[in-house]
Amino acid sequence: MYSKLWLDYERLPKAKVKSIQFDSNEESSLILHAKEELRQALDIDSEADFSVSLTQESNGDTDKSEAFSIEVKDHSAKIQSSSEEGLLYGAYECIKLLRLGALADGFKKNYVPSTPLRMINHWDNMDGSIERGYSGKSFFFRDEKIIVDERTEMYARFLASIRINALCFNNVNVVGPATELISSRYYEDLNKLFEIFQSYGIKPYLSLNYASSMELGGPNTADPYDPEHISWWEEKMAEIYQNLPSLGGFVVKADSEGRPGPFTYGRNQADGANMLGRAIAPFGGKIIWRAFVYNCQQDWRDHRTDRARAAYDYFSPLDGAFEPNVYLQIKNGPIDFQVREPISPLFFAMAKTNLILECQIAQEYTGQQIDLCYLLPMWKEILNFPADMASHTVGQRVAIPSAGIAAVANTGDDWNWTGHILAGANFYGFGLLAWDFDVDEKQVAEEYLSLVLGLEGPALAKVKDMMLMSWPTMEKYTAPLGVGFMVTPHYHYGPNIDGYEYDRWGTYHRADWKGIGIDRTETGTDYAHTYPEALGDMYADPEKCPDNLLLFFHHVPYTHVLQSGKTVIQHIYDSHFEGYAEVLAFLETWNSLEGQMDDDIFLHTKERFERQAANAREWCDQINTYFYRKCGIPDEKGRKIYT
Ligand code: GCW
Helix, strand or coil, X not given: CCCCHHHCCCCCCCEEECCEEEECCCCCHHHHHHHHHHHHHEEECCCCCCEEEEEECCCCCCCCCCCEEEEEECCEEEEEECCHHHHHHHHHHHHHHHHCCCCCCCCEEEECCCCCEEEEEEEECCCCCECCCCCCCCCCEECCEECCCHHHHHHHHHHHHCCCXXXXXXXXXXXXXXXXXXXXXXXXXXXXXXXXXXXXCCEEEEEECCCHHHHCCCCCCCCCCCHHHHHHHXXXXXXXXXXXXXXXXXXXXXXXXXXXXXXXXCCCHHHHXXXXXXXXXXXXXXXXXXXXXXXXXXXXXXXXXXXXXXXHHHHHHHCCCCCCCEEEEEECCCCCCCCCCCCCCHHHHCCCXXXXXXXXXXXXXXXXXXXXXXXXXXXXXXXXXXXXXXXXXXXXXCCCCCCEEEEECCCCCCCCCCCCHHHHHHHHHHHHHHHCCCCCHHHHHHHHHHHHHCCCHHHHHHHHHHHHHHHHHHHHHCCHHHCXXXXXXXXXXXXXXXXXXXXXXCCCCCCCCCEECCCCCCCCCCHHHHXXXXXXHHHHCCCCCCHHHHHHHCCEECCCECCCCCEHHHHHHHHHHHHHHHHHHHHHHHHCCCCCCCHHHHHHHHHHHHHHHHHHHHHHHHHHHHHHHHHCCCCCCCCCCCC
């Protein structure tokens, strides 16, 4: 059994409408789904306030736009769009508004997407495991086979209901049988899978092994300039599209963490991406090329190589060099989905390239769906970056994300899909945020809690407040002031302060008895000046650099005074005691909600909060002890620090 989350139409009393009319004769699958959802979700009652109608008509805009509108007047709620996608989205929105009691005469709203490509990336492996998955096994693959069952359709409905329009099924680390997804071994079953998503307006994508030719019987090279290799791909793409006509294209992780790529042949990233782009172009496909390229064989003794700089150094000189159907997918920060990172400088440096922002809904470094961490505020901060920085007269707008926004899924085959039921709000919210960069994170939380947990009144307000606090709380109890990592190597849950310090991954904190942090200014790697000048100058100045990023950019003494007026060491102590106390308060609040929701949800989540409290305690004590031992400076407030 599995939960229907926000599409559980039985959870709240069904909304009543006089009638449901369809002014569209289209019998396409999208329209059929729209009608079916409305029929399932609403009760017909002649006494109801108004009727609902679904109208396909152009609003003057380009007819393929996904935009839609909802207007309630004269006792009729009209959902209007020129496209089938828009009507399906409109049907879901109308259902939601009715269920929340938010639709009344006079309501009128236009819904227009902020960006055209809104994508979910799965890191699912063919054996059924999920890389960085914290909610069970894959519901797409098991034992090297493709799964198509009832749950597949439920997932497609979730995605369409939050206006996701693209989905990549398999892990970007394409190894073993996953390489064969582009072969006759899987075409037939993939088509069955694709059909379901396609019928909800979701374009299917696959991750691709850059060295496929070498593993699938083609030429023994992956040189993008090798004529035989090029024609192998041209033929392969023709074969793929003959068998998988609805395929949107491929996501490619190349020259990254052991994956093959063009560097092996002395070629650059554009050479590799463009070769694939040209081969897929006749079929209308896209190549989504990931910018997550860095040296993962670094020597900790080396202070000159900087993982933060890598993507910028490799890609920014290539701005304008990519084929029009090649998209560059860039993680939000320059390192790797830490609880706090600066924005990737590539977003300022590649105005002539199709850019996709990559977020991670899967909570790899942010509590693994055991700890509560509502991520919408973090993603909104990234998307609103230009506005925030205006006061620093940066003079340039971030070009994000010109082409689209993607996120790594946090779903698996757990009964509640996401491990922690409240982590479902990150998935739900990501879709709505990708559609509208200005979506209100508080409202999203409220909707989710009401639709999924059936909460209302003070109980809803308490959980919502915890959700909104949860990202700052996690930032307090984990690695301080933007320094990042300090996590258990490989697993990435729980503290291990020196776990990565003498390793090859380029993620160091460089703490000694005098100070801590990475010098990324002129005297160090000068990563700070990969940003537009004014912004770079700000980051490079320890007096002006925002406190929450200080240790990302600077190596400072423990006695350095932050803009907050506290010393670095006192900040470390205070924030860790505070973060832990806040988590204990979360647990207490949650315990006070017994009886206000289904028992199974209450108990399952209570257990998560208990584990979060244990985790936060470990972080708090290990961090405080570690730094006390390093510097010998006592806590001003005399709290217990273990020695
Ligand atoms: O964050 C790191 C993860 C890897 C992941 C990689 C990536 C899919 O630890 O598990 O691999 O990022 O984004 O490619």
